[in-house]
Amino acid sequence: xxxxxxxxxxxxxxxxxxxxxxxxxxxxxxxxxxxxxxxxxxxxxxxxxxxxxxxxxxxxxxxxxxxxxxxxxxxxxxxxxxxxxxxxxxxxxxxxxxxxxxxxxxxxxxxxxxxxxxxxxxxxxxxxxxxxxxxxxxxxxxxxxxxxxxxxxxxxxx
Amino acid sequence: xxxxxxxxxxxxxxxxxxxxxxxxxxxxxxxxxxxxxxxxxxxxxxxxxxxxxxxxxxxxxxxxxxxxxxxxxxxxxxxxxxxxxxxxxxxxxxxxxxxxxxxxxxxxxxxxxxxxxxxxxxxxxxxxxxxxxxxxxxxxxxxxxxxxxxxxxxxxxxxxxxxxxxxxxxxxxxxxxxxxxxxxxxxxxxxxxxxxxxxxxxxxxxxxxxxxxxxxxxxxxxxxxxxxxxxxxxxxxxxxxxxxxxxxxxxxxxxxxxxxxxxxxxxxxxxxxxxxxxxxxxxxxxxxxxxxxxxxxxxxxxxxxxxxxxxxxxxxxxxxxxxxxxxxxxxxxxxxxxxxxxxxxxxxxxxxxxxxxxxxxxxxxxxxxxxxxxxxxxxxxxxxxxxxxxxxxxxxxxxxxxxxxxxxxxxxxxxxxxxxxxxxxxxxxxxxxxxxxxxxxxxxxxxxxxxxxxxxxxxxxxxxxxxxxxxxxxxxxxxxxxxxxxxxxxxxxxxxxxxxxxxxxxxxxxxxxxxxxxxxxxxxxxxxxxxxxxxxxxxxxxxxxxxxxxxxxxxxxxxxxxxxxxxxxxxxxxxxxxxxxxxxxxxxxxxxxxxxxxxxxxxxxxxxxxxxxxxxxxxxxxxxxxxxxxxxxxxxxxxxxxxxxxxxxxxxxxxxxxxxxxxxxxxxxxxxxxxxxxxxxxxxxxxxxxxxxxxx
Numbered sequence: 001x002x003x004x005x006x007x008x009x010x011x012x013x014x015x016x017x018x019x020x021x022x023x024x025x026x027x028x029x030x031x032x033x034x035x036x037x038x039x040x041x042x043x044x045x046x047x048x049x050x051x052x053x054x055x056x057x058x059x060x061x062x063x064x065x066x067x068x069x070x071x072x073x074x075x076x077x078x079x080x081x082x083x084x085x086x087x088x089x090x091x092x093x094x095x096x097x098x099x100x101x102x103x104x105x106x107x108x109x110x111x112x113x114x115x116x117x118x119x120x121x122x123x124x125x126x127x128x129x130x131x132x133x134x135x136x137x138x139x140x141x142x143x144x145x146x147x148x149x150x151x152x153x154x155x156x157x158x
Numbered sequence: 159x160x161x162x163x164x165x166x167x168x169x170x171x172x173x174x175x176x177x178x179x180x181x182x183x184x185x186x187x188x189x190x191x192x193x194x195x196x197x198x199x200x201x202x203x204x205x206x207x208x209x210x211x212x213x214x215x216x217x218x219x220x221x222x223x224x225x226x227x228x229x230x231x232x233x234x235x236x237x238x239x240x241x242x243x244x245x246x247x248x249x250x251x252x253x254x255x256x257x258x259x260x261x262x263x264x265x266x267x268x269x270x271x272x273x274x275x276x277x278x279x280x281x282x283x284x285x286x287x288x289x290x291x292x293x294x295x296x297x298x299x300x301x302x303x304x305x306x307x308x309x310x311x312x313x314x315x316x317x318x319x320x321x322x323x324x325x326x327x328x329x330x331x332x333x334x335x336x337x338x339x340x341x342x343x344x345x346x347x348x349x350x351x352x353x354x355x356x357x358x359x360x361x362x363x364x365x366x367x368x369x370x371x372x373x374x375x376x377x378x379x380x381x382x383x384x385x386x387x388x389x390x391x392x393x394x395x396x397x398x399x400x401x402x403x404x405x406x407x408x409x410x411x412x413x414x415x416x417x418x419x420x421x422x423x424x425x426x427x428x429x430x431x432x433x434x435x436x437x438x439x440x441x442x443x444x445x446x447x448x449x450x451x452x453x454x455x456x457x458x459x460x461x462x463x464x465x466x467x468x469x470x471x472x473x474x475x476x477x478x479x480x481x482x483x484x485x486x487x488x489x490x491x492x493x494x495x496x497x498x499x500x501x502x503x504x505x506x507x508x509x510x511x512x513x514x515x516x517x518x519x520x521x522x523x524x525x526x527x528x529x530x531x532x533x534x535x536x537x538x539x540x541x542x543x544x545x546x547x548x549x550x551x552x553x554x555x556x557x558x559x560x561x562x563x564x565x566x567x568x569x570x571x572x573x574x575x576x577x578x579x580x581x582x583x584x585x586x587x588x589x590x591x592x593x594x595x596x597x598x599x600x601x602x603x604x605x606x607x608x609x610x611x612x613x614x615x616x617x618x619x620x621x622x623x624x625x626x627x628x629x630x631x632x633x634x635x636x637x638x639x640x641x642x643x644x645x646x647x648x649x650x651x652x653x654x655x656x657x658x659x660x661x662x663x664x665x666x667x668x669x670x671x672x673x674x675x676x677x678x679x680x681x682x683x684x685x686x687x688x689x690x691x692x693x694x695x696x697x698x699x700x701x702x703x704x705x706x707x708x709x710x711x712x713x714x715x716x717x718x719x720x721x722x723x724x725x726x727x728x729x730x731x732x733x734x735x736x737x738x739x740x741x742x743x744x745x746x747x748x749x750x751x752x753x754x755x756x757x758x759x760x761x762x763x764x765x766x767x768x769x770x771x772x773x774x775x776x777x778x779x780x781x782x783x784x785x786x787x788x789x790x791x792x793x794x795x796x797x798x799x800x801x802x803x804x805x806x807x808x809x810x811x812x813x814x815x816x817x818x819x820x821x822x823x824x825x826x827x828x829x830x831x832x833x834x835x836x837x838x839x840x841x842x843x844x845x846x847x848x849x850x851x852x853x854x
Contacts, residue, residue, distance in 0.1 A: 001403070018403055018424075025423035029378065034370035035363015037544070038422075039495050040576045044791040047495055075363035082362050090361040094353045094758065097766055098225030099360030100367060100495040100544025125800035132791060134495050134545050135225045136769020138802035140762075 006067045008033075009077025019065035024048045026064045027074060035075040035103050039132070046131030049104040050074050056111040075103040078110065086110050089148035097135035105131050109145050118149050201329035203284040205257035206236055206277060209325035213308050215240065216248045220258040221269045222516055223251075223356065224494075224546035225766070226820040227759040228269045230354045232277055234755055235270075238347045239281030239339065241305035242321065249355060251540035254522045254533075262518040265551050265650065267723040267818025270755055274816050275339070278348075282337040284328075291327040292319045342753065342813055351758035356542070368514030368541040369499045375568040376501070377406060380425040380575065381558060383414040383582055386438040386784035387646055391415050398431035408432070409565040416562045422573050441645040442784035446588075449644050449781060450486065453590035453611035456640035460609070464618055465626050468634035473605030477596025481673050483666055485593070486845045487658040488778030490586035490651055491786075491794060496544020497579045500559035503569035508535040510569070511560065514543035516550040524553040528560040547770065548650035552584050577789040585779055586651035587612040591625065591662040593669075601674030603681065605634035606666070610659070613643035616650075624659025624825060629692055629721050630667070630685035646781060652770050653821035656722040661846065664718040664829030669842065678717050678833060679705050692719055695728040695748040695810055702808050703730035703746035712736070713743070716833025718826035724817030725751035726810075727764070731803070731830035735839050738850050742772065742803040742831055750810035751817040757809060760819050765805040767823030772797045774828055778847050 001016045008031070017026050027033045027050070036059055039047030043058040050059045051073040078084045082091065086109050096102045105128070112119055112127040119127070124145055133141070202208040208216040217236050223229045229249050237244060254262055285305045292310035293300045296317070303310050309318045342349070359365030384390060394415050396408040404424025409416045415434055419425035474480060501512040502525065509529045515521045518538050526533040543550055559572040574582070589612035598604040614621045618639045626637045651657060671681040679700050686693045696719060700706075705715060713734045720727045732744045747764050754760055773796040780787045788794040832843040835853070843852055 021421070021423050025421055028370075029421040029423070032372060033363075034366065034372070037367075037495070038369065038497065038573070040790050042576070042790050042792070045495065045576075078362070082358060087361045091353075091357055094357050094762075096225075096354070096357055096360035097227070097762060098223075098495065098543060098545045099356065099365060102360050103363050106361060128799040130798075132495065132796055132798065134493060134547070134770065134773075134796065136766040136797065136802065137762075138769065138797075138799045139765060139805065141799070 004064050004068050006069060007071040009073055015064065017064045020063050022060050023050065023062040023064055023067055023072065024059040027059060033074055033076050037100055037103055039101065039104070045101070046104040046108060047101050049107040049131070051107060051111060054111070054114065056108050075107060078106070084110065085151040086113065086144070086148045088151055089144040092147055093140050093144040095137050095140040095144050097137055101131060101133045105133065105141055109141070109148065113145065113148055113152065117152065119145060201325035203287050203325070203329055204280050204333055205252070205255065206280040207240065207284040209288070209321045209328070211322040211325065213243070213320050213322035214246045214248055215242045215308070215321065216250055218252040219249050220252055220262055221273070222264045222518065222540050222543060224264065224516065224543035224550065226264070226269070226763060227354060227756060228264065229356050230352060231270055231755045231759055232273055233355055234347050234352055235273060235277040236281040238345055239278045240285050241307065243308040244347070246308055247355065254518050254538050263520065263551070264516045264546070267820040267822070270816050271724060271818060274753070278339050279337060282339055283333055286334045286337050287328040287331045288321055288324045290331050291324040294327070295319065348755050349753070349757070352756050353758070365542055367496050367544045368501070368512060369496055369544065369573060371501045371512040371541065371571060373501065373503070373569040377418050377420065377566060377568055377570045378422045378425050379416050379418045379562050379570050379572045380422070380429050381411065381414045381416045381562065381572060381578070382429050382432055382434055383578065384436045384438065385581065386436065387441045388439040389436045389442070390439070392435045392437045394432060394434040396432055399428040402428040402431060407565065409562060411558065411561040413558060416565070416572070418562065418566060418570060426575070438784065444644040444646070444784055445782045446488070446780045449588060450590065452642050452644065453588070456611040456642045457590060457592045457609045461638040461640055463636040463638050464622060466636045468605070470605045470607045470634040470636040473634035474594055474596045474607065477604055478599045479597045479673055480594065481669060482592070482594045483669060483844055485591045485662040485665065487589050487661065487774070488780060488846065489588045489646060489648070490774055491580050491583045491779050491788070492547040492549035492651060493580060493794060493796065494543070494545025494547055494549055497576055498549070498555040498574040499572060500556045501569055501571040502559040502563035504529045504560060504563045505567070508537070509560065510537045510539065511556060512539040512541055513556050514541045514550060515553065515556065516543070516546045517553055520553045521556045524557040525560045528557045529564060547652040548654070549583060551650050554584070576791070580789055580794060581786040584647040584649035586657060587615070587621070587648040589658045591659070593662070593666045595666060595670045595673070597670055597674035601676050602684065603632050603667070603670040603674065606632060606670065607635070608637040608662070609640070610637065611640040611642050613646070613648050614641040615648045620655045622659060623655035624722070625663045628663050629689050629719065630682070631688055632685050652767065653722060653824040656720065656825040657771065657774070660718065660720050660825035661828040661832070664826070665832055665844070668716070668829070668833040668836065672836070677706070682717065682719050686719070691750050691810070692721060692726045692728070695726050695750050698808055698810060699728040699730050699746050699748035702748065702806065703732070705730060712838060714834045714836070714838025716830045716835070716837055718830040718833065720822070720826040722825060723821050724815070725749065725819060725822040727822050727826050729823065729826040729830040731827070731834045733831055733834040733838055735835060735853055738853050740775070740831065740835060740848060740853070742801070744804045744806065745827065745830065746806045746808070747823055748808045748810060749822060750812055751819050751822060752812050752814040753816045754809060755816065760809055761807045763819045764807045764823045767821060768805055768827045769797050769802060771824040771827035772801070772831070774846055775831060775848050
């Protein structure tokens with residue numbers, strides 16, 4: 001199996017894997033980073049969202065070969081101590097219920113806030129509508145995203 | 159088992175070893191063995207409370223957490239009487255233990271109801287033991303001591319002992335039999351909103367769900383199951399599977415063929431190359447149209463009433479105006495975000511099972527049955543659930559994983575794909591309800607009858623709840639029931655029978671109100687006159703939702719009233735229909751669930767139940783030749799961010815016995831929305847999911 005080299009949460013990473021193996025399973029089973037979740041396997045639910053070179057991507061349909069030389073950030077790499085503005089806002093608003101989809105929700109929200117500092121509700125709808133939450137935390141997510149934008153404006157930006 | 163027990167505990171994330179403790183006086187034999195290998199003093203005061211020498215308290219939450227907030231609310235009950243520092247709490251899920259009353263599981267929104275007194279008692283007992291230990295150290299009477307924020311204070315001298323410094327002595331004292339509980343007026347924690355204890359670990363990926371379990375030497379498996387319910391594998395060709403990189407073995411089990419590999423993906427790849435010949439069995443004869451027809455035929459054949467009030471037939475015959483309607487709902491999947499999974503390790507002398515499960519006790523039983531071991535030799539490790547909604551009240555996926563694990567001598571994690579989850583669920587039953595109703599000369603409903611057909615799984619009362627036990631005093635009422643079961647597996651789905659039957663009953667009541675020219679709230683008010691709690695909730699919801707006030711053109715309001723799980727909810731939805739799509743703008747929910755432990759949790763659960771119920775307006779499961787046609791979220795769509803209404807929750811203050819909350823709001827949302835659609839458009843929705851032609 002060929003070795004794939006990429007940057008994972010800021011550190012160099014090499015894995016031996018079948019080229020077609022999705023990044024999701026490399027993260028979870030090979031590397032033990034289980035914060036990124038399996039939900040549908042077809043890029044339909046968003047639970048597996050990670051950042052590749054800063055863009056939100058579905059790791060369940062991203063072959064490991066496609067991340068060679070690229071920068072991958074997972075929920076574990078967002079901050080060392082839950083101090084990313086989005087994590088702070090999620091804690092303030094007590095967003096999660098079962099919590100399973102929240103890694104993907106947070107990664108998608110972080111990506112939106114990186115390009116749109118003050119998202120409108122319509123911006124949030126558009127960015128988040130492909131991240132499914134069966135517990136129905138959507139309005140809490142919306143509130144937390146507005147709060148995260150505030151925290152960033154107040155100087156907590158990363 | 160001793161060497162193994164310690165070894166196993168060392169790699170458990172949340173086991174007692176992780177907090178470095180010596181457990182004294184606990185119940186589980188293998189944990190006692192662990193004690194010999196550790197040295198830090200911690201002490202378990204009863205089945206729920208352990209105090210460590212670092213002053214942290216560990217609460218053993220004997221229920222399970224699927225998002226409903228049980229870890230937090232049960233901790234609040236314990237902490238209220240224990241007088242501990244809320245910032246120094248850890249929680250764990252214990253193993254199956256008779257100390258927790260013989261049944262461990264979460265079902266029927268029972269966690270708070272079944273723990274409201276017992277956990278306050280457990281907290282009070284532990285507090286009294288700590289006070290007694292402090293009193294003995296000071297040589298004073300217990301009455302000269304009080305507990306406060308994880309310390310015991312000597313009220314004469316103001317000296318203090320921390321709980322950690324008292325725990326070892328306290329654990330040696332007898333557990334007091336009778337302890338006085340606080341008057342609710344004195345509550346400091348219960349009844350005041352608390353943030354969830356599990357939130358921090360859910361924003362950084364660190365909380366482990368069942369699917370995240372990782373063990374040394376663990377293998378990964380997936381199972382190819384017969385696409386037809388009840389079918390079995392006649393033969394299979396695994397030559398290409400075995401040639402797949404990473405695949406270790408292929409095993410036939412009772413319901414299919416398992417592929418075991420060194421990663422989940424390798425197992426999935428191997429499964430893709432498997433060829434299985436199935437014995438499909440008799441369910442293959444069934445498809446949705448014939449199932450629906452079998453329901454209609456059963457209803458047409460008639461049956462004696464299950465409940466009968468007055469003389470509905472005579473009252474209908476003499477009614478001024480009569481109406482009839484047929485309502486239908488499909489099978490529904492649960493589709494929790496965490497696909498089903500279970501990790502099992504079966505050895506000759508014992509087994510361990512790691513599962514996100516609602517049913518620890520049943521998990522132990524099925525694992526014992528499948529492994530051939532006595533239940534006492536099966537340790538159940540309860541993991542956080544990525545949603546349950548009733549699906550994880552079943553233990554089929556646990557028994558299956560134990561079967562797979564018997565084939566190897568290491569732990570194996572069986573993971574279901576989303577398609578496996580959707581096509582091998584235990585569904586909400588499809589259901590069919592025919593109503594007849596009559597209104598009198600003044601326009602008031604005077605009689606109604608309901609005839610329901612659906613597959614039963616917990617008796618006729620469960621299949622008809624929501625219609626049979628409706629809260630209205632309409633003078634003539636009769637309901638009959640027909641158990642028609644085509645063999646599709648059915649089971650509990652958040653709010654169970656109420657979830658479809660309240661859609662039927664609350665919609666048809668709305669039809670009767672309009673038939674008589676009456677306001678839907680006014681009709682409910684009249685026939686709830688003897689039910690003060692529901693009536694008060696109705697008045698509160700109507701006031702908060704501005705019932706009767708003008709709305710923008712094209713908007714409509716709809717109301718629903720539900721009494722289930724010991725709680726009362728009234729919902730008023732405001733909707734519009736634009737370009738064939740329903741938009742739910744706002745839902746006002748008044749809830750009287752008795753005494754409230756965590757108001758923030760109640761608000762969360764009301765919104766959650768509404769989101770869950772709204773998804774039933776969008777999707778259903780259909781059957782073709784014994785197979786489920788839907789496989790993933792593109793075919794079974796659920797409510798999204800842009801479809802979630804603003805939910806305004808108004809809690810009726812109450813000191814009545816607590817009701818449930820996890821399932822309170824799910825039944826009422828479909829009828830509230832569909833009644834609002836009628837108000838907005840004149841279109842009556844009698845079948846879910848809503849089809850475009852229903853709105854055209």
